[in-house]
Amino acid sequence: MEFELPIVNEKNEPVNFEVIYQVTDRFIDTFSFLNVSRDDNEHIYLAVDDKTGDGLSYDCSYNTLEFSFGKEEDMNVLYKRFCQYYTYIQKELRK
Template sequence: MSCSIDLLKHRYLKNIKENPELFVGIELEYPVASLEGDATDVEVIKDLFHYLVSTLDLTVAKVDDFGNLIQLVDPISQDAILFEVSYTTIEFAFGKAETIQEVENRFNNYMNV
């Protein structure tokens, strides 16, 4: 019995570090809606991404088949701002952080733009 347990431990636990570094991983998704209750204007969303690139130190990581920006990345923090499925949901996928307050500060920097 102990041989089988040892084999299972080796198979499934061998890649786990003894003293791993711990990081916070956070993704936030927000629906994009018109304040007037109308359908979401996709052009406003596309313009937002161009504005973010021109205002913040973000690089374009992905574009769609039509050349529209769909993922922006901060080269230092590795934070990504993206559209995962459609232009009606914007996602903030934050890079590694040691504390939730660090992520909060970075998020606030994006919101202050």
């Protein structure tokens, strides 16, 4: 299961990628995603939780965030993890 979410600056300005990089770093630390890939500028564009198979990535640019989820028999478990990730990202971006 995957969810692609656009990142939009509510002030009607371009997205500040420095903010995205910082929020991504904090997300990785908070949720202990270990398998990390970086772009040519050393910014994380993909991170995976080795235990769950869940991933955070940016699809084509840092304007679209993608959450992907590992295999799970109970959709409620995936829903709870999605809510955790989404709530965290929203809270951090609103700062």
